[in-house]
Amino acid sequence: MSDTGVSAKTEHRLRDAMDRLLAGKPQHSDGRLTKNNLALEAGVSPATMFRAKAVLADWDAHIETHGSLTPGEARRDADIDDLRRQLGTAKREITELNRRLTAAATVIAALHHDNTALRGHLPGQGAVVALDGHRASTRPEVTGPR
The missing domain is CATH 1.20.5 (Single alpha-helices involved in coiled-coils or other helix-helix interfaces)
Known part of the structure; x- marks a missing residue:
C-alpha cells in the first residue's frame, strides 16, 4: 500500500474511473459526477475510495473548479x-x-x-357597380393597328 491510503492498483483504477466520468464516458455508472459513482465506476467500495485521499483531493479540486455537471x-x-x-x-x-x-x-x-x-349621406349613389360591365359599355372601339 502506498502513502495514498490505497494500493497503486486501486489508485490507478480510481484515477481511470475519474477520467472516464470527467470525460462523460462512464462504463459502469449513470455518469453523474458523484463520489458514489466514482467508486462504482472504479469497481471499489466507497470505504476503499474514501481511503484514497490523494484521488479524492484531486476529485474535489476538479469539482470545485469545474462544477459537478457532466x-x-x-x-x-x-x-x-x-x-x-x-x-x-x-x-x-x-x-x-x-x-x-x-x-x-x-x-x-x-x-x-x-x-x-358617408354612404348614408349620398342617397342613390351608394350602390356598388360592377366595373367589368361598366367598362365594357363605355370602352371605345379600337380599329386598326395601334
Missing part, C-alpha cells in the same frame, strides 16, 4: 437557457404583433363606420 448536462443546460431566451423573444414579438393587430382592427372598424355614414 459535459452532457452542461450542454443540456446551455440548450435549455438558449431555448428560454428564444421563447422570451418570441413572446415579446407575439405581444407586439397582437398590439398592432388590435390597433389595425380598431382603425378598420372606424373606417367601416365612417364609410357607412
Whole structure:
C-alpha cells in the first residue's frame, strides 16, 4: 500500500474511473459526477475510495473548479437557457404583433363606420357597380393597328 491510503492498483483504477466520468464516458455508472459513482465506476467500495485521499483531493479540486455537471448536462443546460431566451423573444414579438393587430382592427372598424355614414349621406349613389360591365359599355372601339 502506498502513502495514498490505497494500493497503486486501486489508485490507478480510481484515477481511470475519474477520467472516464470527467470525460462523460462512464462504463459502469449513470455518469453523474458523484463520489458514489466514482467508486462504482472504479469497481471499489466507497470505504476503499474514501481511503484514497490523494484521488479524492484531486476529485474535489476538479469539482470545485469545474462544477459537478457532466459535459452532457452542461450542454443540456446551455440548450435549455438558449431555448428560454428564444421563447422570451418570441413572446415579446407575439405581444407586439397582437398590439398592432388590435390597433389595425380598431382603425378598420372606424373606417367601416365612417364609410357607412358617408354612404348614408349620398342617397342613390351608394350602390356598388360592377366595373367589368361598366367598362365594357363605355370602352371605345379600337380599329386598326395601334
